[in-house]
Amino acid sequence: MSEQQYKRRVRYAGKHPRKFSEKYKEHAPAKYPATLQKVIESGKTPAGTHRAIMVEEVLEVLRPEPGAIAVDATLGYGGHATEILKRIQPGGRLIALDTDPIELPKTEARLRAGGFGTDVLSVVHSNFAGLSRVLAGQGVEGADVILADLGLSSMQMDNPERGFTFKFDGPLDLRMNPNKGRAAARLLADISAAKLEELLRENADEPRAELLATLIVEAAGKASIETTRQLGEVVRTACGARREEADATIRRVFQALRIEVNDEFSALETFLRFLPQCLKPGGRVAILTFHSGEDRRVKRFFDEGLRSGEYAEISRNVIRPGPVELRANPRSAPAKLRWAIKGSAKENG
Numbered sequence: 001m002s003e004q005q006y007k008r009r010v011r012y013a014g015k016h017p018r019k020f021s022e023k024y025k026e027h028a029p030a031k032y033p034a035t036l037q038k039v040i041e042s043g044k045t046p047a048g049t050h051r052a053i054m055v056e057e058v059l060e061v062l063r064p065e066p067g068a069i070a071v072d073a074t075l076g077y078g079g080h081a082t083e084i085l086k087r088i089q090p091g092g093r094l095i096a097l098d099t100d101p102i103e104l105p106k107t108e109a110r111l112r113a114g115g116f117g118t119d120v121l122s123v124v125h126s127n128f129a130g131l132s133r134v135l136a137g138q139g140v141e142g143a144d145v146i147l148a149d150l151g152l153s154s155m156q157m158d159n160p161e162r163g164f165t166f167k168f169d170g171p172l173d174l175r176m177n178p179n180k181g182r183a184a185a186r187l188l189a190d191i192s193a194a195k196l197e198e199l200l201r202e203n204a205d206e207p208r209a210e211l212l213a214t215l216i217v218e219a220a221g222k223a224s225i226e227t228t229r230q231l232g233e234v235v236r237t238a239c240g241a242r243r244e245e246a247d248a249t250i251r252r253v254f255q256a257l258r259i260e261v262n263d264e265f266s267a268l269e270t271f272l273r274f275l276p277q278c279l280k281p282g283g284r285v286a287i288l289t290f291h292s293g294e295d296r297r298v299k300r301f302f303d304e305g306l307r308s309g310e311y312a313e314i315s316r317n318v319i320r321p322g323p324v325e326l327r328a329n330p331r332s333a334p335a336k337l338r339w340a341i342k343g344s345a346k347e348n349g
Contacts, residue, residue, distance in 0.1 A: 051154065052079025053288060053332045057319050058147060059083060061286045061339040067091035068144040071135075071278070073128035073271070074098060076153045078107040084147070085116055093120055095138055099127040099176050102162075103155050127177075129270040131278050142280035148271065149288040152258070154331065164258070166232035166250050172225060174258040184257045185226050193217040203256035203265075205292055212238055212253065228254075255291065268294060272301035276310040279342040290334045302340045312343040 058080060064070055064087040072081040075098040085094050094116075098104045108123045124134050128148055135143065156176070157164045163173030163184065172185040188196075193213045200209035215238040216231075225231050232250050239246040259265060275285060289295040295318065305311040319337040326333055 051329050051331070052077070052083075053149070053151065053329065053335050054319070054321055054325065054337055055080060055083055057321075057337055058286050058288070059087070061315075061319075061337065062145040062147060062284050064088050064092070064145050068093075069140055069142070069280075070094045071131065071143045071146040072096045073131055073146060073148040074150065075104065075107055075123070076149060077103070077155060078111050080147055080149060081111065081121075082114065084145070085111075085120065089120065093122070095122045095124065095134065095140065095143070097124050097126045097128055097131065097134060099125070100153075100156070101125060101177055101179060103153065127267055129267040131271060132274045135278055142283060143278060144280055144283050146275070146279060146283070146285040147287075148285075150264075150268070150294050151288060151290045151335065160228070163228055164254070166228045166254065169227050169229040172228050172231055174254065174261045176262050181261060181263075184231075184261050185224070187257065187261060188216065188220045188225050188231070191217065199256045199260050200253065203259040203293060204252035206249070206252045206256065208239075208249070212249070216253075259293070265293060265297065268297055269301075272297060275301070276305060276342055281342055281344040282312075283342045284339065285342075286337060286339045289336050289338070295336050295338070298338050302338060305340060309343050311340045314338070314340040 062070075062084070064084050066088060067090070068088045070084050070088050070092065072084065072094060075081055075096040078096075081094060081096055085092075088094065096108075098107070104123065104125055111121060111123075122138055124138075126134050131146075135141070152164060156162050160168040160170030162178075163171045163175075172183065172188070174184040175181055191199075196217060197209045197213035200206035200213055206212065212235065216225075216234055219225065219234045225234065231253070235250045235253050236246045239249050279285060287298050289298055302311060302314040306314050315338045319339075321329075321332040321335055
């Protein structure tokens, strides 16, 4: 028999695979399109993929045209980028950023395979806080359209090895870039109850921040909290509530820690502060947020920009997903879209 013997797929218990690593069909979408379509029609997101949110609304706001210079400041799975790329051809160019070194190469490979070469698509490993530096490095003085989708990608949430989910056990990490900063487990090992309470309030609007902070820090003092499931159980015990309510609290705790670990609010404020100078006069920006802390910051900077004349127009109200999208993709429920248009050079003068 040949040395290169047929290698059987790893068996899993039950009718359907439950572990992320076992979902071989969803990890090979080109080979199993029918399976993916079935998952999507059930209102779920196939493992290892991401469904772009409010695509039509984003395109309506940005109005990308042939020849435009566009920026996707948070590339993710590339759903928004793909649609923008289609609309800025011929002659257009998209500069795409992402801070995740694990998912970025995968997305770039998919986009290249889709026919988008280096003449129309530049991919840069960078946090969007450094957008002005990235544009300078690309020889671009200003963009016609800029998109920032601040949501956590489904690929990150679904993979337990990234530590973003409590549904399956994994290392308590929560870093977008696992090569930088300290993991959430290390944060909990050093944090005080007062500081954790502050994070829970500021980053997640947690109503029981004081109680949870005290109990989490006490638990971490007795035995280090190293995994997502360990933290989930500590919070669940502290809640003493029914499962649905406890799960919502756990999600808020994870959100608060993730924002701190990745310094997300600081990065967002830096991005918003330098955003006007990254746009051409008349250029458009759209930002998708997923919790109140993000939305408050975007609204404040847009309001200030309108008063100063940097922006000629801003959205007065948030745009939310429609009922059809909410049914098809429940993960879109928290999304809020705001937009702004840069003033002309004459207006700014």
